[in-house]
Amino acid sequence: MRSASQxxxxxxxxxxxxxxxxxxxxxxxDLEDLLFEHFLAGAVGAQDGLRMAASGEPVGRSFERAxxxxxxxxxxxxxxxxxxxxxxxxxxxxxxxSRSAAESVVADTTVxxxxxxxxxxxxxxxxxxxPDPELEALDVRRGSGxxxxxxxxxxxxxxxxxRSVPGDAVAREWLTGFERSFDVADRIAAARGxxxxxxxxxxxxxxxxxxxTLVAKRRGEETATNVMKQAAELTRADGDAVDREAxxxxxxxxxxxxxxxxxxxxxxxxxxxxxxxNELIEL
Amino acid sequence: MRSASQxxxxxxxxxxxxxxxxxxxxxxxDLEDLLFEHFLAGAVGAQDGLRMAASGEPVGRSFERAxxxxxxxxxxxxxxxxxxxxxxxxxxxxxxxSRSAAESVVADTTVxxxxxxxxxxxxxxxxxxxPDPELEALDVRRGSGxxxxxxxxxxxxxxxxxRSVPGDAVAREWLTGFERSFDVADRIAAARGxxxxxxxxxxxxxxxxxxxTLVAKRRGEETATNVMKQAAELTRADGDAVDREAxxxxxxxxxxxxxxxxxxxxxxxxxxxxxxxNELIEL
Numbered sequence: 277m278r279s280a281s282q283x284x285x286x287x288x289x290x291x292x293x294x295x296x297x298x299x300x301x302x303x304x305x306d307l308e309d310l311l312f313e314h315f316l317a318g319a320v321g322a323q324d325g326l327r328m329a330a331s332g333e334p335v336g337r338s339f340e341r342a343x344x345x346x347x348x349x350x351x352x353x354x355x356x357x358x359x360x361x362x363x364x365x366x367x368x369x370x371x372x373x374s375r376s377a378a379e380s381v382v383a384d385t386t387v388x389x390x391x392x393x394x395x396x397x398x399x400x401x402x403x404x405x406x407p408d409p410e411l412e413a414l415d416v417r418r419g420s421g422x423x424x425x426x427x428x429x430x431x432x433x434x435x436x437x438x439r440s441v442p443g444d445a446v447a448r449e450w451l452t453g454f455e456r457s458f459d460v461a462d463r464i465a466a467a468r469g470x471x472x473x474x475x476x477x478x479x480x481x482x483x484x485x486x487x488x489t490l491v492a493k494r495r496g497e498e499t500a501t502n503v504m505k506q507a508a509e510l511t512r513a514d515g516d517a518v519d520r521e522a523x524x525x526x527x528x529x530x531x532x533x534x535x536x537x538x539x540x541x542x543x544x545x546x547x548x549x550x551x552x553x554n555e556l557i558e559l
Numbered sequence: 560m561r562s563a564s565q566x567x568x569x570x571x572x573x574x575x576x577x578x579x580x581x582x583x584x585x586x587x588x589d590l591e592d593l594l595f596e597h598f599l600a601g602a603v604g605a606q607d608g609l610r611m612a613a614s615g616e617p618v619g620r621s622f623e624r625a626x627x628x629x630x631x632x633x634x635x636x637x638x639x640x641x642x643x644x645x646x647x648x649x650x651x652x653x654x655x656x657s658r659s660a661a662e663s664v665v666a667d668t669t670v671x672x673x674x675x676x677x678x679x680x681x682x683x684x685x686x687x688x689x690p691d692p693e694l695e696a697l698d699v700r701r702g703s704g705x706x707x708x709x710x711x712x713x714x715x716x717x718x719x720x721x722r723s724v725p726g727d728a729v730a731r732e733w734l735t736g737f738e739r740s741f742d743v744a745d746r747i748a749a750a751r752g753x754x755x756x757x758x759x760x761x762x763x764x765x766x767x768x769x770x771x772t773l774v775a776k777r778r779g780e781e782t783a784t785n786v787m788k789q790a791a792e793l794t795r796a797d798g799d800a801v802d803r804e805a806x807x808x809x810x811x812x813x814x815x816x817x818x819x820x821x822x823x824x825x826x827x828x829x830x831x832x833x834x835x836x837n838e839l840i841e842l
Binding site: 278282293303306311312313314320323345348350470472558 | 586602753754
């Protein structure tokens, strides 16, 4: 049987293998400087950190190690957001993975976890919005330089995530018991066919549901909302893509515009992990 | 830095990601019951056995464990031959990977390694030829049942491989200091572009060089020789594919005929590992 850390790594691989996944690297699409193979190397590199989480190490240090290993490839940030979901989920899986187990894990995070999270930004360039001026001391780009501010204010990693909601769909998962991750898992389980195809379909449904927060940060709310509406037009109520050709053309369109709904892909990776770990799917 | 076992796993992933890889599952092609995602799961599953080899455990037991984990997916045998190359190479990498280090590792194999190799066949269906009647006691399909015959004759795993040459290109690597694996590594290093593309190109060159022994076992020597000649027509002296469209059409043709040059893919996986481990390529 695959271990929780192996399931997490496989989730990262299945996520990038699904196609069409409009705007993102997938089995059929590379971006200009970000290739499919960078995601393969990123998933393999994340292994040690994922294994730390599975063996009960703190979320922060496990995440930092996972990001450090993930970043050992030339494509830059491939799976930062996905790992921020997977690490607490892997840790939660040690006693049976459930939404309440995941809630306990994030509720138990400490200031030390928050400091390690900030250190993770020293290993890789992550796109972030400019913080409000009064939050400058807590700008993630400060890396370990933010440690005194975190300690002074006594902020745990959950507190840090709390401050990023609602503008960050990954942080939102931390505050909602990983609601959308578990929803994606259920959708993947309910679908048929190769798992990577189901993941691509779940990606489109999730994209149709809420604006992608990475797109919103990079290109503005309006673009993110438009992408959501376009995805919605392409999905039916049951979540299956209506017209594969139309989805392919939407995918090409987003790639050519450089619009990359990366946060929605992170949710799909988390959903794949839940589905694998709870044996909702066979592979 | 990636560990040797991580490089081996990444080699398995990059191998299957290369396209076009005529006749095999690749980034663009699934076979009927053997999907891209089965190879992803096989690579992740092989992890524990690869890690055993990296930490100095015997080749036989590491290989058996790698195969057992690889087989935990619904596609059947995905990477048996590749692992039979990777496990000794990973073990050889502990003191700096070279052909002579690999030769020492296989020369040091024992009867216990041979017995573990036979046990590996109990975890997965591997295509093998009918043995000569006098070798029936050593038919690999006997699994652990062959142990008394192995002990009686004092056969090490290298001896077992020796008896499979020249009909098996993987066994031939064991007897030649992994000659073709290191050649493939050099070709991948000398090429340009995404690593997975270079691997696909190296696959075609290797296919043009010698008949694929899996094709020979399954479909006869003549078919294997024809496939080799067709591949040769598509490659130039420098190993680059002349005409991508012609290679794609050759790939479709082999898939539709059910001709699957799996042993050549195994050599490419081994070559990718050597190239990654000896830092001949960056990714």
